[in-house]
Amino acid sequence: MPTFDLSSTPLRELNSALHALSKGANDTAFDVVNPRGAHAVAVGIDAPVTVEVRGSVGYYCAGMNDGGMVTVHGSAGPGVAENMMSGTVVIEGDASQYAGATGQGGLLVIKGNAASRCGISMKGIDIVVHGNIGHMSAFMGQSGHLVVLGDAGDALGDSLYEAKLFVRGTVKSLGTDCIEKPMQPEHLETLRGLLERAGATDAKPEEFTRYGSARTLYTFNIDNADAY
């Protein structure tokens, strides 16, 4: 099992080794120690590797992940799992702003809290936050699911397209064109699956409220022509 100590090894060696993995490689369990808040740890993975990061990371950890299973045993700085394509990223601590931004697939699990703009412009990623999320989360979210076991900050789901939002706690305010929607059986089923995959064993789907787009904003309305 390759171990990279980032206090003595340049970050580029870690990321190069991750990128050099060929399909079917056997030695696919990486350990990263002493990340000390480093930026861009384990970005651009495109193979089904496992990366255990022992400590807190800075900007853009696991960005563009495509098939990797990255666990951060600490907290993550801004932009964790930005533009994830597939795979799983788990943050044991908190995540800073725009976690999972523009993500197109895969699962991002944040065991602590996420700051502002969580899931901004999400395009298919599933995000489960065990704690709270900050303001402007899921802004312009196009598809995928954002599940929050705690509370959401201001302007949740502003200018939302078709991302589905589920919040167990309170929502400080909904953004423009984001509304509460009835929970249908298929939503409960989806939510049950996401909670299970995210290890959120103490949360029941029935405890959540669903939010989605009122769909009044994202198509052009001739009555608004004067505004342009």
Add this chain to the structure above:
Amino acid sequence: MCGIVGLFLKDETLRPELGRMLSDMLIIMTDRGPDSAGIAIYNAPSAGTWKLTLQSAEPGIDFAGLSEALVAGNIPARVTVKDTHAVVETTAGVADVRAFLKENRPQIRIMGTGESVEIYKETGLPRDVVDRFDVRAMSGTHGIGHTRMATESAVTTLGAHPFSTGADQCLVHNGSLSNHNNLRRTLIREGMTFETQNDSEVAAAYLTAEMAKGKDLGEALTGALDDLDGFFTFVVGTKSGFGVVRDPIACKPAVMAETDQYVAFGSEYRALVNLPGIETARVWEPEPATVYFWDHEKAA
């Protein structure tokens, strides 16, 4: 971008280490801004003594014989020269020293005044700046530091942070303000003076003006949320305290850590990784539009 660090010590035994700890934190933030760097160190005041931190483009001329000249001008003073800066300690009034310098050494700039604060700032990288002023050797109760990526005004010594606009007050800023010209005009009408066209200096002067009206630091920072438009993460020092506030949008990063020994601020977690006990510290991201402050006098 800009990088900010701050350290407020609760544990007195760490005081001799303040300069070293803060220097290391700031150097790690170098790649957030290479234009200029500065540090403000607060130390326990000695009664009846004022300190003025001076700066000169020609220290060899301006600081030569300054101590003797002050004494000859009936201003008891001890002058310690550090590179382009000098600290004057005096039992006379700050206004007397200010008047003397204006008359006799008009090239000298006053970077900061107070009972407690010393401010060192220059263009260049944090490592070079802290070396030039031997910041590592300084002890203190709390301090703040800044490394600048210039956006709103020129890269000059005076445009470097921290900005000090009142006794023992200083501010560092990551972000950019959009209403600083208007606010500067208002503050000038209220009697504030400015050295630069910099937006962050306006924020510092705003807080000074608000505190002069009787607000404490926390109240002044709360007012800033209403009156300042733009992006900001501020870290502010006063004689006994240290405050943090972020604008409601909170784009500019911030991480804080607290243990029984200290409260620390960094633009990034990287800045905090060498602090003692960081592994078990309470580490969090300060909330948007929320004022945080710590005060040695109120804590005591």
